[in-house]
Amino acid sequence: MGVETGTNSGPELLIALDRGARAPLRAQLEDGLREAVRSRRLAPGSRLPATRALAGDLGVSRRLVVDAYAQLLAEGYLSARGGSGTFVAGAASGAAAAERVPELPALQFDFFPGNPDLASFPRRRWLRVLRETLREVPDRALGYPDPRGAPQLRTAIAEHLRRVRGVVAEPDAIVICAGAAQAFALLAQAIPGERLAVEDPCLPVHRTILAANGALPVGVPVDEQGFSVSELAALERGSGRIAAALVTPAHQSPTGVALAPARRAELLAWAAEDGRFVIEDDYDAEYRYDRAPLGAMQGLAPELVVYTGTISKTLAPALRVGWMVLPARLVDRVAELKMLADHGSATLDQLALARLLESGAYDSHLRAARRRYRARRDALARALHTHIPGTRVEGVAAGLHAIARLPAPVPGLAVMRAAAARSVGVYPVGYGYVEVRDVDDRFVLGYANLAEPAIDEGIRRFAEALAEVEAGPPPTNDGGAIAR
Ligand SMILES: Cc1ncc(COP(=O)(O)O)c(C=O)c1O
Incomplete structure (x- = not known):
């Protein structure tokens, strides 16, 4: 036989x-x-x-x-x-991490990096634009929507992105979706080719979403200049074509580094070589504190770059509104996939957001938010220096989270547990890697959703948690999974 x-x-x-x-x-x-x-x-x-x-x-x-x-x-x-x-x-490491990361109770001092300041959501403004929308919207707008999104919102987003991020954006190239998460799901389905490069580390749920939608995510290391294009090329030489790369150039998630200009050029050259795509996740680029503005990569090569944006960091994740600015060769396919996914996003919220943008209220909200977050970021740096001397604070020139680099590596999960017992949420960077690093010296600390006194108290308790873990048995790696 x-x-x-x-x-x-x-x-x-x-x-x-x-x-x-x-x-x-x-x-x-x-x-x-x-x-x-x-x-x-x-x-x-x-x-x-x-x-x-x-x-x-x-x-x-x-x-x-x-x-x-x-x-x-x-x-x-x-x-x-x-x-x-x-x-x-693919989802393997994400799933493994999820199994091992404890379900945390509601925490009083939660440095979860995903949220903006939820208490400053402009409730009154939002109510006003919703009320105006309902008063003025014609009945026919309450029927099934254009799956690409409401034309008013696509026009308002195009104008905003051109002005604020240097994106080459026409309303016809935009598809509105349920946050960046749905953008990644649709792109995984739309982009031909099975392997898709992701930053290592990154937000694990994004790897899981890509894998769940048919892509095969492949981790590419991140160093102090961001996503390593030479490692990407080496990986391709060793094991075959990669169809696209998902990157966070303005503020790498989670390490906080900005993709260096030379790397941007290399990445675009890589994409141009063979009809590949770069997916630019511009999730928190509205927040920039003490570095020169960096325009979106998409502005340099709109036919190679899919630009994704979201209101999760500017207004609230609960609204589930995001957008893609697509190269011409992808627009129809992505619009079709959006139709097949859900018939299009909810119209009333889109029209309300369009009004917020058109009226200038979105820009004023952002200006006020930037001031608030800068003060919180400074409070976080002070608290770390006070309570955990020797800690370096990295990735703070932009965005809504910082990396605290501790004086020595610690077992991330044990510290997370000890902090949670003190009602503090801290997030080990090691859990964002394809191969989870149980022991690492870095923690992601989101500071946007905590007032300054809470930041100080949260970090004081974090220091206590560290001291408790350090007093315990010395850390070991799970089977030597750490490659440092
Ligand atoms: C790296 C990254 N991209 C995108 C987002 C926004 O995702 P969504 O628009 O699906 O809420 C986040 C939110 O935390 C993020 O951390």
């Missing part, structure tokens, strides 16, 4: 090996595994059979299976999690 399939222990996995074929068995096994990951027969995060079990089952040497797994690990299809096995990459 020439063809053997199946595994008889551990997770089931159907791989066909044809001993009569010319291709070597190892190449057949690698191809079979790649195909299983691409077709999602092996779901992101799922465990692969142990090498011994798969080897026994297929009647090949264990060495051959070990080598095949190693090759796919190098290509980013698989990830190893210490001694606990080999897993399909």
Whole structure:
């Protein structure tokens, strides 16, 4: 019999090996595994059979299976999690982190980086523009909407982005969506090619969203100049084409570095070479404190860059409104996918937001917010220097969060737990990596949603939590997953 399939222990996995074929068995096994990951027969995060079990089952040497797994690990299809096995990459690490990060109770001093100052949402203004919208909107506007979004909002966003971010934006190139999250979901479906580069570290939920929508996220390291384009190119040379790169050039999430001008040029050249895309997540670029303005990358190459923006950091995440400015070759496909996803975003909120933009109220809200956040950022830096001497504060020239670099590495989860016991939320950077780093010296601290006295008290308690953990047993890594 020439063809053997199946595994008889551990997770089931159907791989066909044809001993009569010319291709070597190892190449057949690698191809079979790649195909299983691409077709999602092996779901992101799922465990692969142990090498011994798969080897026994297929009647090949264990060495051959070990080598095949190693090759796919190098290509980013698989990830190893210490001694606990080999897993399909993509959502794998996100899922693992989610399993291990405790469900936190409502915290009194929460440095969660996702929120702006929720107490300063312009409730009265919002009510006014909603009321005006309802009074004036014609009945026909209450029917099914244009899936690309209300023309009034697309026009107002185009004007705003041209003026404030140097984006080349025409209303016809814009699709309104449910936050950046939905933009990434639709783009994963729309962009041809299966592998999509993401920053490592990044916001884990974005990797999960991309993977859940058919893309295969591949982590590319971030250094002090941002996303490493040379690592991206090396990865492609080693393991094949990557169709797009999702980056946060204005303020890398989470490390806070700005993508250096030379890197921007390199990344655009990479995209231009082979019809690839750059997805520019401009999530918090409205906030810039003491550095020269950096325009959006999209303004340099509108046919290569998909620009995504959101009101989650300027008004409130709960509204779920964001937008994409798309290269011409993507507009129709993304609009179609938006239609298929949900028939289009809610019209009344879009029209209210258009009014807020047109009236100038959005700009004044931002000006006031910038002043408030600068004061909070300064309060955070002071509190860290006071309560945790030796801590470096990084990534603070822009955005709504800072990185606190502690004097020494600590076990992130233990500190998180000890802080939560004191009603403080702090977020280890190590949990944003494809390969989770349990021990690291950096924490993400969002400061926008806490008043100055709460920032000081929260950091004082954070220092207590650190002292408690440091007094305990010395930190170890889970199976040596840390690559520092
Ligand atoms: C890196 C990054 N991108 C985008 C967003 C905004 O996401 P959304 O518009 O889906 O709320 C956030 C919010 O925290 C973020 O951290």
